[in-house]
Amino acid sequence: MGSIFYMERNGQKYAYESVSIRVPGKKNPKTVKTYLGKVDPETGKIIPKESRKRPEEEYAKFYGAVQALDGIQKGMGIYPDLAT
Numbered sequence: 001m002g003s004i005f006y007m008e009r010n011g012q013k014y015a016y017e018s019v020s021i022r023v024p025g026k027k028n029p030k031t032v033k034t035y036l037g038k039v040d041p042e043t044g045k046i047i048p049k050e051s052r053k054r055p056e057e058e059y060a061k062f063y064g065a066v067q068a069l070d071g072i073q074k075g076m077g078i079y080p081d082l083a084t
Contacts, residue, residue, distance in 0.1 A: 002032075006039060013039040015046045 002019030015036040020029040037049040073079040 004036070013041070015039050 002017050004015055004017050007014050007016065015038070017034045017036055019032050019034070021032055023030050035049060036046055038047045039045070040047055070079065073082055
């Protein structure tokens with residue numbers, strides 16, 4: 001684990017983690033900085049960064065299969081019984 005340091009920009013304090021890694025073929029190590037999140041001004045604790053990943057919606061992946069089953073159910077006449 002590397003060291004945690006803080007940077008202040010526009011009145012807001014941000015937390016970063018700094019880790020040094022060795023690069024083969026180079027004399028000096030490389031510093032890798034990772035953003036951890038904002039620092040709460042009242043408590044001084046780090047508020048973790050929010051994920052920008054979109055929420056997964058599994059129902060959209062299997063819509064074709066669901067549509068085929070709905071067609072079969074409607075063809076057999078059992079769709080109204082299963083829909084309730």
